[in-house]
Amino acid sequence: MSKGPNAARRNESSRQAILAATEDLCRENGYGRLTIEAIAARAGVGKTTIYRWWPSKGAVVLELLDQAATLASAPPDTGDLAADLRTLLTEVIGILTPVHTSPATGLIAEALQDPDLAHDLREHLIEPRIAAFKQRLRRAQDAGQLSADADLDVALDLLYGPLYHRMALHLGMPDPGHLDSLVAHVLRALTPPHPAGVRERRRKSQTGVS
Structure with missing residues (x-):
């Protein structure tokens, strides 16, 4: 039986060179044209090493x-x-753009056809x-x-869903103003009503005022 890749035997400088070469090649030519041979040549290692x-x-x-998505693993x-939510979403936008050459969008597209x-x-x-995102919201x-x-x-879908929707349909990522509006609308839906607002609605219902 053949053995799988052994992460424990990695040389850190070679690992970083391989990851940097992978990102550069994706950004230059897109995920579809990425090959192990090209990564090895750019990183200066043998493909057997990869x-x-x-x-x-x-x-x-x-x-x-x-390695790149550092904020999402430990939300601010x-x-x-x-x-904090704008910061998180801004990082995701940076990872997903440009759509045609982003390593993330290429990987997502391939994963649709590759169950493993x-x-x-x-x-x-x-x-x-x-899980980290939900922990942050539980603290909130x-x-x-x-x-x-x-x-x-639902909060997860409301915040992140629009980014992947816009990515998939080539609608362009939200600009800062659009992102602010997205976060504000989601929080408005999830935020408890202000006590004064609750009292006012109760008063109107009791007096029959619309």
Whole structure:
């Protein structure tokens, strides 16, 4: 039985050279034209070195993205939830653009046709970051910044869904103003009503005022 790639035997300088070469080649030519041979040539290593550590180009790109998406793995917590969410979404936008040459968009597209790659993408990149995102929102709930019964799965879809929708349909990523509006609308839907507003609605309902 053949053995899989052995991450423990990696040389760190070679690993970084391979990841840098992978990103450069994706940005230059797109994920579709990326090959292990091209990565090896650009990084100055043998392709057997790459195959010793990664089973495919998709696995290399997955590790590249895992290393690049630093904020999403530990969401900021400044106390300003809206600002923290804008920071998170801005990082995602940077990773997804330019759409035609982003390593992330290429990997996502390939994962649609490759169940094994899709599994690795979810397990190693997506699911840990969803868990971290929800932990950040739970802290916001504890601080009274979000409704205690806010559905965090819906919050995730409302915030990140528009980015992937715009990516898939080539609509362009939100500019800062659009991003501010997106975050504001989502938080408005998930924020507990102000006590004064609750009292006013109760008064109107009791007096029959519309």
